[in-house]
Structures are given as structure tokens and as C-alpha cells.
Amino acid sequence: MGSWAASDETCTNYEDIINNMYIGHGFLKREFGISPKIAWMVDAFGHTQANAALFSDMGFEALFIGRVDYKVRE
Numbered sequence: 001m002g003s004w005a006a007s008d009e010t011c012t013n014y015e016d017i018i019n020n021m022y023i024g025h026g027f028l029k030r031e032f033g034i035s036p037k038i039a040w041m042v043d044a045f046g047h048t049q050a051n052a053a054l055f056s057d058m059g060f061e062a063l064f065i066g067r068v069d070y071k072v073r074e
Contacts, residue, residue, distance in 0.1 A: 017054055025058075039063040 011017045028034050039055045039062070055063050 014050065014054065017051070018058075021058055035059070037061045041065045 011020045025035060028036065037060060039051075039060045041051070041064070052063050
């Protein structure tokens with residue numbers, strides 16, 4: 001995903017999520033010359049529906065999550 005910290009640990013609002021991605025993507029671009037296109041939140045607690053919309057706006061082509069509400073899973 002390319003963020004600086006896991007979204008469920010430190011990013012509780014839109015501005016935090018955007019700044020987190022900005023810092024993480026800047027690091028990856030400077031150090032490795034890459035820009036992530038796939039977001040992976042395999043063991044996150046607290047991701048919201050807004051994450052998919054924000055990540056799409058940030059240029060991600062896919063978002064994979066590992067935990068979903070049991071009602072959604074059923």
C-alpha cells in the first residue's frame with residue numbers, strides 16, 4: 001500500500017490517511033523509484049468504506065482486505 005504506518009493504528013480521519021500515504025509514497029518514490037498501485041490491508045482493524053474511495057482517488061487499482069464483518073462474509 002505504501003503508507004508510512006498502518007491505517008488502523010494511527011489514521012483515524014481523512015486528513016491523517018492522506019498525509020500517511022503522502023509520506024509513505026514520497027519515501028518509496030525517492031528511495032526505490034516506485035509508486036504502489038495495489039493496496040493491501042491484510043490484518044487491519046478499523047478500515048472503513050472510505051478507504052476504498054480514498055485509495056481509488058490516490059490512483060490505486062485494487063484494494064485487498066483480510067478482515068470483514070461477519071455479516072458481509074456470510
